[in-house]
Amino acid sequence: MADSTVFALAVIRIVLCLLPQNAWTSADAPLSFGIYRNIPFALIGLLIILLFFQSARTTNDKPFRFMWLTIVLSFAFYIPVVLWADAFPLIGMLMIPKTCAYVWTVVIGFIDMKRNMTRSQKSIETI
Numbered sequence: 729m730a731d732s733t734v735f736a737l738a739v740i741r742i743v744l745c746l747l748p749q750n751a752w753t754s755a756d757a758p759l760s761f762g763i764y765r766n767i768p769f770a771l772i773g774l775l776i777i778l779l780f781f782q783s784a785r786t787t788n789d790k791p792f793r794f795m796w797l798t799i800v801l802s803f804a805f806y807i808p809v810v811l812w813a814d815a816f817p818l819i820g821m822l823m824i825p826k827t828c829a830y831v832w833t834v835v836i837g838f839i840d841m842k843r844n845m846t847r848s849q850k851s852i853e854t855i
Contacts, residue, residue: 730779734772741768759814766810773803791840798836801829 744750744765751757781796783789805826813820 730775734775737768737772737775741765741772744768759811762810766807770803770807773799777803791843792836795833795836798829798833802826802833805829 744761747761749758750761750765777796777799780792780799784793784795805822808819809822809826
């Protein structure tokens with residue numbers, strides 16, 4: 729269910745991004761389309777947050793227990809930029825902590841990958 733919902737929302741976002749009303753090449757791109765094309769993106773984010781939160785809680789997945797928080801932080805820093813960066817350019821600086829949240833996400837995955845590789849190498853050595 730969640731897979732098909734994420735896929736459908738992704739297709740909707742792509743279609744919205746391709747519409748000429750976005751005025752990508754214009755200096756005065758409409759804010760409304762910036763909001764429209766980010767609605768499916770925010771819904772995907774919400775679904776991913778819920779899935780990571782539930783999965784980490786039900787499986788007691790220690791490496792990924794904070795993954796949901798990295799996604800929440802990413803969206804918390806991204807949404808104000810979408811809404812107000814045109815009126816208040818300094819809001820664009822929120823992309824820096826958003827990027828830090830992305831780096832935290834990658835570090836979580838990298839540490840778990842490295843731990844799993846070490847574990848699988850040890851099991852191969854025992855054979």
